[in-house]
Amino acid sequence: MNFHTGRSQDPEKLEPTRICVIGAGYVGLTAAACFSELGHEVRCVEVDAARLAALSRGEIPIYEPGLDELVTRHASTGRLSFTDDMASAMDDVAVAMLCVGTPPRSDGEPDLRQLARAAATAATAATRDVALVVKSTVPPGTCEALELFVGGQARDGVRVRVVSNPEFLREGRAVWDFFNPDRVVVGADETDLARVVAGLYPPSWPLVECSRRSAELVKYASNTFLAVKISFANEVAALCEALGAETDKVLGGVGLDARIGGAFLNPGPGFGGSCLPKDLSGFIAVAESAGRPAEVARAAQRANDMALASLAGKIESALGTLEGRTIAVLGLAFKAGTDDTRFSPAVALVRELLLRGAHVRAHDPIARVSEAGLSQVADPYEAVHGADALVVATGWAEYRDLEPARLRHSMSGHVIMDAVGVLAMEPLRDAGFDVYGIGRGLATSFAPVLWRPLEWMLDAGQPSGVQNP
Numbered sequence: 001m002n003f004h005t006g007r008s009q010d011p012e013k014l015e016p017t018r019i020c021v022i023g024a025g026y027v028g029l030t031a032a033a034c035f036s037e038l039g040h041e042v043r044c045v046e047v048d049a050a051r052l053a054a055l056s057r058g059e060i061p062i063y064e065p066g067l068d069e070l071v072t073r074h075a076s077t078g079r080l081s082f083t084d085d086m087a088s089a090m091d092d093v094a095v096a097m098l099c100v101g102t103p104p105r106s107d108g109e110p111d112l113r114q115l116a117r118a119a120a121t122a123a124t125a126a127t128r129d130v131a132l133v134v135k136s137t138v139p140p141g142t143c144e145a146l147e148l149f150v151g152g153q154a155r156d157g158v159r160v161r162v163v164s165n166p167e168f169l170r171e172g173r174a175v176w177d178f179f180n181p182d183r184v185v186v187g188a189d190e191t192d193l194a195r196v197v198a199g200l201y202p203p204s205w206p207l208v209e210c211s212r213r214s215a216e217l218v219k220y221a222s223n224t225f226l227a228v229k230i231s232f233a234n235e236v237a238a239l240c241e242a243l244g245a246e247t248d249k250v251l252g253g254v255g256l257d258a259r260i261g262g263a264f265l266n267p268g269p270g271f272g273g274s275c276l277p278k279d280l281s282g283f284i285a286v287a288e289s290a291g292r293p294a295e296v297a298r299a300a301q302r303a304n305d306m307a308l309a310s311l312a313g314k315i316e317s318a319l320g321t322l323e324g325r326t327i328a329v330l331g332l333a334f335k336a337g338t339d340d341t342r343f344s345p346a347v348a349l350v351r352e353l354l355l356r357g358a359h360v361r362a363h364d365p366i367a368r369v370s371e372a373g374l375s376q377v378a379d380p381y382e383a384v385h386g387a388d389a390l391v392v393a394t395g396w397a398e399y400r401d402l403e404p405a406r407l408r409h410s411m412s413g414h415v416i417m418d419a420v421g422v423l424a425m426e427p428l429r430d431a432g433f434d435v436y437g438i439g440r441g442l443a444t445s446f447a448p449v450l451w452r453p454l455e456w457m458l459d460a461g462q463p464s465g466v467q468n469p
């Protein structure tokens, strides 16, 4: 059993297929390496010269456990190669996967220009009938529109069809997720094409075959639901704080209901990353344009913005003011296990603290950001030295091992805000810290807890719903 793939080294035997993967980012590079592990011959096209040069030297430009091993192995088996030359990569290829970014525009709508350009270049270079497989997350209708867009650009006699095969992998566990999917979704409007794409995966993996629009919507709706779940957890955590209830017990108890499930119920500084925020706003834009406003999704988005603002407010309340205070922020990546800082709540928090007049010193084991006014140090104890407060903003496991006595000795203040729930609270409290968290911390308001229920019991002005015999 391989630790990163969760599978034996001898994957199910598949018909080897020559695949061109376009874009060597988190999705493309993982897909390329994993498809070569499954026995396919993969040619990966990357336009970024620095990224390509690194890959050609055998260096992995992103942090993703297990990926380096697969890339090295299949660079040497010859099943995985990298190039910037679309013509040679597309030569005699029947399946090309589009894995370029689909970032949000400033108005929240998806920017599909990279995708259109990459698809057109691939279609022009195709030397035989080809399936363009869209792995990037896109609004429903994109595959059909893309087929119309590139249709006239292929050379005579070459037919280009577009298939949706969304990728569900999580950063930091991408290799494991690829080999242990909850489902493989293939959206194609013709059965022969669906078979070709489904045939790239082992037959034992759960498969959903559907139309292209449906496949595209599976991905959007899944990420939107995850976002809703997290925002709801944050809302419950805020309520626990106000009512003096135990957040971990409440959400733990809710998650034990098999109909709900405990995953994605961890409260925190809000969800981030390159997918959830973008797909949520994409889902909202799509629903809006279809005349079916997505009220639940909108609420999740608003709640997410509020989660971050309320975190900054809580740190400010704990310190009295942020003006001139020194805050150590531990963690910059959007979540533990990745070097990705795109739409990172930790980085957003740093900006907010700087805006409110604080000096911020940050640490992250692997992520780096360049942010005016932020100093980044290589050791968590260096970050906390002389700090008025410590904020844990990304849930790296190593922060669990910070020694309370050493922290107390290094810091000049005694406020700790654990926004991601990784620290053991008691030893820190015993060392003299005031420790806050999401759903735990600042004073509970007495009135809604006892007074309002009493009023509801005794409300004399209202007729009672049930008459006693």
Ligand code: UDX
Pocket: 022, 023, 024, 025, 026, 027, 028, 045, 046, 047, 048, 051, 099, 100, 101, 102, 114, 117, 118, 135, 136, 137, 138, 274, 275
């Ligand atoms: C992916 C998906 O594509 C996106 O839809 C999903 O929602 C999030 O993840 P990701 O792999 O994270 O994107 O993107 P990124 O890391 O930006 O990688 C894209 C790569 O494609 C980059 O290396 C970029 O240089 C490359 N690229 C882009 C090309 O090779 N050709 C192009 O035409 C455009």
Ligand code: UDX
Pocket: 167, 168, 169, 170, 171, 172, 223, 226, 230, 263, 264, 265, 266, 267, 268, 269, 270, 271, 272, 273, 274, 275, 276, 334, 335, 336
């Ligand atoms: C997500 C989807 O999970 C994946 O299926 C899709 O392909 C890409 O988008 P990823 O962006 O890697 O994956 O991160 P994920 O693990 O989903 O976390 C997203 C954000 O939600 C992070 O900021 C994380 O910290 C936050 N989160 C997650 C919570 O705040 N609470 C939780 O309980 C879970």
